[in-house]
Amino acid sequence: MKDRNKFFIKDLNLYYGTFRALINVNLNIVEKKVTAFIGPSGCGKSTLLRCLNRMNDLIEGVKIDGVVALDDTDIYGDIDVIKLRTKVGMVFQRPNPFPMSCYDNIAYGPRCQGIKDKATLDELVEKSLKQAALWDEVKDRLNKSALGLSGGQQQRLCIARAVAMEPEVILMDEPTSALDPIATSKIEELMESLKEDYTIVIVTHSMQQAARISDNTAFFLSGEVVESDITSNIFTKPRDKRTEDYITGRFG
Numbered sequence: 001m002k003d004r005n006k007f008f009i010k011d012l013n014l015y016y017g018t019f020r021a022l023i024n025v026n027l028n029i030v031e032k033k034v035t036a037f038i039g040p041s042g043c044g045k046s047t048l049l050r051c052l053n054r055m056n057d058l059i060e061g062v063k064i065d066g067v068v069a070l071d072d073t074d075i076y077g078d079i080d081v082i083k084l085r086t087k088v089g090m091v092f093q094r095p096n097p098f099p100m101s102c103y104d105n106i107a108y109g110p111r112c113q114g115i116k117d118k119a120t121l122d123e124l125v126e127k128s129l130k131q132a133a134l135w136d137e138v139k140d141r142l143n144k145s146a147l148g149l150s151g152g153q154q155q156r157l158c159i160a161r162a163v164a165m166e167p168e169v170i171l172m173d174e175p176t177s178a179l180d181p182i183a184t185s186k187i188e189e190l191m192e193s194l195k196e197d198y199t200i201v202i203v204t205h206s207m208q209q210a211a212r213i214s215d216n217t218a219f220f221l222s223g224e225v226v227e228s229d230i231t232s233n234i235f236t237k238p239r240d241k242r243t244e245d246y247i248t249g250r251f252g
């Protein structure tokens, strides 16, 4: 099947006050693939990720120019931002379950959207937890606090919570950086299965992780996307000397 672009990013610049954090970014994000953003600390990976569901709108002093289109619609045009964030869900670096039961964590978003029917919610909770590979571990403790889960389980719960909103894209900002290697490999396996249904964009500090899980990789440096390509090309035959220096560990 031919690749289809989910996001189209053209000449994007982002300023925090007078500081230009993204510089003329041009990038396509392919549908139903995993795209990794890599690069040294402070190079703009999270900033670009947050542009994709307008999370930067919440930061004072941010100015953006250029185009970010989702399925051909400019998301910085006159659109419903709440709807956008429903379509483009997000999972953060530290697991952040709400201080409520596992069940209520998942049902929270759908309830806010007006779904009240218990059977419908039950089904959605089960389906989301299954998709996040957590159902077997929590099915007997759905009514207990989510805060009693391990860190890795909490992160999968947060992924289930994102999935329950039936998004099209899931943004993940260093989703495994607070987790141990076993929990990390569970999340990595999970991403492999989630990409059948969702477009995934992940910021990661780990080049090994990007190489393991992503189909496409974009390499960032000082606010610019230096190079983006299929992941194997980035790691075996980068076109730009700066990418090569980074992946061979010469800096960063």
Ligand SMILES: Nc1ncnc2c1ncn2[C@@H]1O[C@H](COP(=O)(O)OP(=O)(O)OP(=O)(O)O)[C@@H](O)[C@H]1O
Pocket: 016, 019, 021, 039, 040, 041, 042, 043, 044, 045, 046, 047, 048, 059, 203, 205
């Ligand atoms: N809210 C903010 N206000 C001002 N400057 C910011 C803000 N957020 C990020 N920056 C600056 O923008 C630049 C890019 O930051 P960003 O967090 O996007 O980088 P990153 O590549 O994700 O870094 P890391 O890998 O360390 O998470 C940095 O210089 C950072 O200091």
